[in-house]
Amino acid sequence: MIAQWPPDAPRGSVTTFCAEHGVSRKTFYEIRRRALVDGQAAALEPRSRRPRSSPNRLTDEVKQQAIGVRSALESSGLDHGPISVHEKSRSLGMDAPSVASLARIFRDAGVARTEPRKKPRASFRRFVYPAPNACWQLDATEYVLAGGRKCVIFQLIDDHSRYAVASHVAWGETSKDAIAVVKKGIAAHGVPQRLLSDNGLALNPSRRGILGQLVAHVTALGVEPITGKPGKPTTQGKNERFHQTLFRYLDKQPLAGSLVELQEQVDAFDQIYNVNRPHQALPGRATPQAVWDATPTAEPPRPLPAEQRYAIPKTGLIPPPQGRAVNGIRVATVHLNGTIKARGIWFNISHTRRGQDVLVTYEREGIMIFDLDGTLIIEHPWPAPGVKYVGNGKPRGPRKQL
Numbered sequence: 468m469i470a471q472w473p474p475d476a477p478r479g480s481v482t483t484f485c486a487e488h489g490v491s492r493k494t495f496y497e498i499r500r501r502a503l504v505d506g507q508a509a510a511l512e513p514r515s516r517r518p519r520s521s522p523n524r525l526t527d528e529v530k531q532q533a534i535g536v537r538s539a540l541e542s543s544g545l546d547h548g549p550i551s552v553h554e555k556s557r558s559l560g561m562d563a564p565s566v567a568s569l570a571r572i573f574r575d576a577g578v579a580r581t582e583p584r585k586k587p588r589a590s591f592r593r594f595v596y597p598a599p600n601a602c603w604q605l606d607a608t609e610y611v612l613a614g615g616r617k618c619v620i621f622q623l624i625d626d627h628s629r630y631a632v633a634s635h636v637a638w639g640e641t642s643k644d645a646i647a648v649v650k651k652g653i654a655a656h657g658v659p660q661r662l663l664s665d666n667g668l669a670l671n672p673s674r675r676g677i678l679g680q681l682v683a684h685v686t687a688l689g690v691e692p693i694t695g696k697p698g699k700p701t702t703q704g705k706n707e708r709f710h711q712t713l714f715r716y717l718d719k720q721p722l723a724g725s726l727v728e729l730q731e732q733v734d735a736f737d738q739i740y741n742v743n744r745p746h747q748a749l750p751g752r753a754t755p756q757a758v759w760d761a762t763p764t765a766e767p768p769r770p771l772p773a774e775q776r777y778a779i780p781k782t783g784l785i786p787p788p789q790g791r792a793v794n795g796i797r798v799a800t801v802h803l804n805g806t807i808k809a810r811g812i813w814f815n816i817s818h819t820r821r822g823q824d825v826l827v828t829y830e831r832e833g834i835m836i837f838d839l840d841g842t843l844i845i846e847h848p849w850p851a852p853g854v855k856y857v858g859n860g861k862p863r864g865p866r867k868q869l
Contacts, residue, residue, distance in 0.1 A: 468484075469490075469495055469498045469499055469502070469510070470498065470499070470502035470507040470510040470511065471502075471507065472499055472502075481495060498510050525564055525568060525572070529562065529564060530572050530576070532556075532561065533552060533556065533563075533564060533569055533572050533573075534572065534573070534576055534578060536552050536555055536556050536559075536561075537552045537573065537578065538578075540552065540555060542719060543716075543719060544715050544716035544717065544718060544719030544720065545715070545716065545739070545744065546712065546715070546744070546747075548579075549566045549567075549569035549570040549573065550566055550747050550752065551745070551747075552569050553565070553566050553569055554745040554752055595626065595627055596626045596627045596765075597627065597762075597765075598627055598762050598763065598764060598765040599625050599627050599628050599630065599656075599759050599762060599763075599764045599765065600625065600627075600656065600657055600658070600659045600660065600764040600765045600767070601626065601627055601659070601660050601661065601765040602625075602626040602627070602659060602660065602661040602662070602663055602693075603623055603624065603625055603626065603632060603652065603659045603661070603662050603663065604623070604624050604625075604626055604663045604664070604703055604705055604706045605621065605622070605623050605645065605648070605649065605662060605663070605664045605670060605706070606621075606622055606664065606665060606670075606703055606706040606707070606709075606710070607619045607620065607621045607622070607640045607645070607667075607669070607670075608620050608622070608710045608713075608714075610636075610717070610729065612722070612723055612724060612725065612726075612729065613722045613723065613724040614724070618636060618637065618638055618639075618726060618729065619636070619637050619638070619639055619640045619644070620634060620635075620636055620713070620729075620733060621634065621635040621636075621637065621640075621644060621645060621647075621648040622634050622648075622706060622709055622710070622713070623648050623649065623651075623652045624705060624706055624709055625656075625659075625755075625759065626663070626705060627758070627759075627762065628749070628755045628756075628758035628759040628762075629705060629709075629746050629748065629749060629755045629758070630741055630755040630756065630758070630759045631709070631737040631740050631741050631755065632652040632655070632656055633648050633649075633651040633652035633655065634648065634730075634733045634734065634737055635647055635648035635651060635730075636726045636729045636730045636733060637726070638726070639842070639843055640667065640669045640843055641669050641842045641843065642668075642669045642670075642679055642680035642681050642842060643680070643842070644669075645669050645670055645680075645681045646680060646681050646684050649662070649681065649684070649685065653688075656764075657764060657767055658688055658689070658690060658767040658768060659690060659765070659767075660690065660691065660765050660766075660767070660768050661690065661691045661692075661693055662685050662690050662691070662692050662693070663693050663694070663695070663702070663703065664681075664692070664694060664703070665694060665695060665703060666694050666695075666697055668826070668828070668835075668837050668843070669681070669842070669843065670694075671692050671693075671694045673692070673694065674694065674697065675828075677826075687770065688768065688770050689767075689768030689769045689770045690768055691768070712740065713733070713736055716732075716736045716739070717732060717733075717736070720732050740755065741754065741755045741756045742754055742756050746758075797826070797827050798824050798825070798826060798827075799824070799825055799827050800822065800823070800824055800825075801816050801817075801820045801821050801822060801823050801824075801825060802821065803821045803822070804818070804821070805817050805818035805819070805820060805821055807825065807827065807836070809827060809829070809834055810829075811855065812850060812854065812855055812856070812857060813855060813856045813857070814834065814836070814845075814847055814857050814859075815856070815857065815858045815859040816836060816844060816845055816859060817844070817845075817859060820844070823838070824839060825837065825838060825839070825844065826838070826839065832848055832849070833846060833847050833848035833849050834846070834847050834849070845859055
């Protein structure tokens, strides 16, 4: 009707028509103009409202630059999400798009996937100690060297600043190596007020009725050893997340063939993590080093008096009665053939440990056997139903002379 509007229509008819059909006079005359200029058919087709020019639109060059920065971070084993790419681009002096724009660029390029079920960062509620050295978190994670040999990486971080205080590579998760990494951290940064760890026998087995060697060592220094609830690893969430970042970095490095090589790689990672890598959980995405330097460290605790310090048992263990399970742990004597019996299954420990007392812990996944000093001897998963004997993985019988 508008396109065919007669040129000799009476005065006031346009106003009446617009009122009857709910159309503004501006829209009426715009459609009328298009019908006169482009034809009546063109007036019936709606036009796009997209602007003719977009000065703020990202160019293909900027998009390729952002994808290149992401690829470089990924190949280096570092975090390569939109926030990490944004911070890295700014540090290199580039014109960095916003985090939302980077997420859209990576999603459109197919190098990132959408995670609609992931909680937004605004919903996170973090607990942070008020100063460096107020609390350290200690945890150990397993790693594999060249040739399939397993080892353990101890990681000690500061709760307030996420600073990597010390790292230590060892063959197993033992109390001796746990004490070694704590000593390394104390020598470099002083004595903390608290030490948070899990409930492992090598770290803090207090909930199992055992006074571990690490607990005895830090208690003598005045440090308060604390643990999370069993089965609640979120208490040590900062350290668990730290493991992921470390593994992402190590996966891009040559596979270490010895503990010395792996220790060098871990030390290099700690330097990058503390000084060069902006931390997304810290205010302003600062580095752990910057947050550590911004706040004075907490006052060191007072060591225990000498008479109380030497009153701590040397072994640090309070084993339960022989053969009786307490909180999932019991004492057993290794038989003359080097085995122990647990839940009707014979587990081969070692012929060299015959007659020795060992600590046996029952876990959901399997059984763990420690000596009375809290050092892990061997670990076995529960066998299939009907299996009555589990070997220790070593060949049986005397060795052949070469």
